[in-house]
Amino acid sequence: MNEVCVRVAVRVRPLLPKEVLHNHKVCVRVVPDSTQVMVGTERAFSFDHAFGPTASQDDVYESCVRPLVESLVEGYNATVFAYGQTGSGKTYTLRGGHVASLLDEQGGIIDRVAQDVFLLLGQKKQNGAAQTTVRVSYIELHREELRDLLELHTNHKELHIREDDRGNTGNNHSGQCF
Structure with missing residues (x-):
């Protein structure tokens, strides 16, 4: 790496x-x-x-994110951080052109990461790799409020990102690292 x-x-x-x-x-x-x-x-x-x-979405993914996914499957932490003003294209880049875009060329980074993570983990399992646990967070910071977009009950729940003394990062609603 x-x-x-x-x-x-x-x-x-x-x-x-x-x-x-x-x-x-x-x-x-x-x-x-x-x-x-x-x-x-x-x-x-x-x-x-x-x-x-x-x-294209593929240009962005292949250049910037795919190497992170490959490292992630090898055990490294990876973060994709999208920043910009409202209307700058963050959602399009991350989620794609429309909901049904998983296999479409307009599919965003999230669709492509999910597809590649499980493909690469499947290949590792075929090669005799140990059992793997996948944990995912999709965090939005908007107007200084943090929300986990995968957790339905965080619309009004205050989230905090914390780091323990071993450098592991987690949140206060699950205690799991992300």
Whole structure:
């Protein structure tokens, strides 16, 4: 596994139909054949990965997330953290174009991770690997409130992320690591 602990990728989404209708202009673009993003005409920012509006879900997954899944199956922790303002494309990137997109090219990171984790674990089991337990959290931080989107009863329940003295991270509603 590579020594780099954190990598940062940026994905520039295309203008939405309502933005085109209101004559909004693109102000962020990816510099061709680079990992730089230009804001306006003078400000350049460099990232580990930069994806323009024509990048596919598969492009993002294969470059940024698949290596994490492979490491995860080998026993390493992995986190995909999506950050951006409302409407910037986080949900599309994570969940995909629509609910029935699991095998579709518009399927998001979550669909693809689930598919690959169980595929890779199945391969390990065929090779005689020990029993494996999978625990998943899908946490949303919105307006300084934390919610586990997989736990139905956390809409009004306050969640806290804690780390024990061994460096294990967990939450207060299950006591399990995530």
